[in-house]
Amino acid sequence: MVRWQRGLWLFCLPSFGLLTIVLLWPLAYAIYLSFFDYYLGSDVRTFVGLGNYIDLLSETRLWNSMWTTIVIAFGSVALEFVVGFALALALYGNRIGTKAFSTLLFLPHIITPVVATLFLKWMLASNWGLVDATLLTIGIEPPDWLGNPLWAKISVILADAWIFTPLIMIVLYAALQGLNNSLLEAARIDGASNWRILRHVVIPALIPAIIFTISVRLMDVFRFFDTIYVLTGGGPGTATETVTMYTYQLGFRMLQVGKASALGVITLVIVAVLLLTINRMLTRIYRKGDQ
C-alpha cells in the first residue's frame, strides 16, 4: 500500500458520521428504550430488562402479525414478479410503441404510494366505488373487498402489486436488453420451443437481475406500512395487521414506546435472518445454474 492510500479512510468519515446520526443513533436508542417500561403519557421509565421481549414473544398477536406479514410479503412479491416478468417479456418482444406502453405501465409507480392507495380505496368502496359500481351495473355481485378478512388480504396484495409491478417490469426489461441475441438465435435454429428458450436461455441469463429485484422487494415489503395503513388500517379485526402495523399501534396509538421499540428490534432480527436465508438460497440456485 502506498503512503497516500493510508489516509483514504478519512474520506469515509462524512458518510459514517451521517449514518451514525440518522441510522445508528436511533437504532441504539431504540435498543436502549426496549429495556424499559415506558409509557409516553408518564415521565417515568422503569427498567424491565428483557421483560418487553418476553411479553411480546409470548403474545399470539405478534405471531399472527408475523404470519400475516409473511403471507402478504410473499403473495405480493410472487404476483409482482410473475406479472412484471410477463410484461417485460411482452415489451421485449413487441418493438412497436414500447416507450409509450412502458411509460403508461410505469405510472402507478410514479405516484406516491399513499395517494395511489387512496385512489384504490375509493375505487374499492362498496356500492359507489368505481370497481364495485361497474360490477354491480353488469349484474355481478362484487366481494367485500376491504371488509372480509380474506378479501382484505387479497386487496392489500393487489394494491402493492399495482404499485410495484412496474418497478420489476422495468428492471427485468433493462436486463433483457443485455441478453445476447446470438444465444436466442442458436436456440431457435436448434428447434427449441419458446417455452424451452425462456426456461433454458432467458431465465438463466436474467438470474442476477431476478435475485436483485426479489431481494429488494422482499426487504421493502417486510417494512410495508403506508398501503395497509390507508387501505385497511390493519383490519378488519387483525386480518391485515402486519408487524409494522402492530409496532405502529403500540407506539403511536397505545404510546407504549418501550414495547414498540422491543418489537422493532425483534422485527429487525427476524427479517434479517429471513432475508439472509432467501438471499443465500437464490444465490445457490444461481451458482447451480452456472455449473
Add this chain to the structure above:
Amino acid sequence: MKTSRIWTLGASAALLAATLATPALSQETIRIIGHRSPPNEYYTGAMQKALPEGRVSVELMPIDKEMELASITMSSKSDAIDVLYLTDSSLKRFAANGWLEPLDDLWAKYKEEYKLDDFPPAIMEAVSYDGHIYSMPVLTNTELFFYRKDLFDEAGIAAPKTMDDYQNAAAKLDSGRMSGTIMSLKPVDAALNETHWYLNAVGDGWFDENWRPIFNQEAGVKAITRMKEMSEFAPRGFTSHANDESTINLQQGLAAMGLQWFTRAASMDDPQKSRVVGKIDWVAPPGGGARVANDGFAISAFSSGDKEEMFRMLAEASSVDSMIKGAEFSMPPRLSVLQNEELSEKYRWYPAARAALEDGKPFPALPDFNDVGDIVTRHVLRAVTGEVEVKAALDQAAKETEELLASRGYYKN
C-alpha cells in the same frame, strides 16, 4: 472601503435580526387542530373570526389522526399545537397526563363577560378532570337513530323502540342494493361508538365499579352476538365504514336505517348532497345507551402563545349568538340556547336528540378508555367477521384490558 465595510456589517446585522425575529413572529399564529366535522368547521371558523385575519391557523382531520398528532406532540412537550379539539374521553387522558392548561382562573375571570354560568353542571363535569376545568365546551353530541320514514310507512312498520324491533325492521327492509342498516365499524372511534351502544342496549356495559371488565360476561356476549347478526343487513365494507361512509349510504338511499350522530342530521335534508330530502326521520336509539359526548376545545399546557388571548377566542366562538347559529350542526351545550323554542321548530331532529340525551350514556370516565377501546374494538371486529368465536374474542379483549389497566395502576390489590 471603510464605508462599504460599514454597509456590509449593517446589512449582516439586519439580516441576523430579521432571522432571529422570524420565529417570534411566526409563534404569534395560534395553531388549532381538530376533527373534521360540520360543527367543528363552524366553530373553528368562528375562532378565526374572533381574531384578526391570519392570526389563527386551523387544521381539521379525521379524529384518529388528530389524536395521534396531538399525543405525539404533547408527549414530546412541543409547543407546535396551541388549541386542540378533544372529546370527553380523550380530555380525561390528556388532562391526567398533564398536557392541558387548567382554565379555572380564566374561567372565573371571564365568567360574567361571556356568561359562562350558562353551561349546565353535567357539561362542566364532562370538560373537567380532578376538579379542574380543561376545555371550553362547544358541542353536545348524541347519536340518533336515523330511519327512512317513507319505507317504514310503506312496509307498515313503526319506528323501532327495542333492539328486537330494530333487527326485524332491518331484516324486512334489506333487499338488493338497499341495505337493512348502516353499520360503522371502522376502528377505532366509529367501531367503539357502535360497540358502546350494543354493550349498553343489550349488555350490561363495560366495567364493574372496580374497573374490572364485564363486557365478556353473558350479557356482553349476547350484545356482540346481536351485533354480528345485524351485520348480515349491513352494506358490504361496513368494517371499514366510519361516519362519512355511513352518512353517504343514508343520503344516497343505499341503507334504510341505523345509528349516526346528531351532527349528520342536517345533511340528510341538504338537496345538494342527499337523495332522501324529507324522507329521513329520527328517534332515540332503540334500547338506549348510545353515546352522548360533550366535546370542546382545550389549550395545550406547552403552548408558548398568549393563553388568555386563546381563552377569549374560545369564549367568543362559544358565545350565545355563535351557538344559536351553530345549532344547525350540533346540540349547543348552553342552557339558554338548548331551551330556545325556535330551534326545535326549525330543526326537526331536535325532539329525537332530547330523547336520546335522556337515555344515552357517555363513555366510561377513565383516562385510558381510548386505549381500552383500541383493544376491545379489535377483538369485536374479529368476532363480527367470524375470525374467532364471540366469547373467545371478548375473553381475550378482557384479559388484555385488565393487563393494560393493571400496568397503569388501576388495581391496587
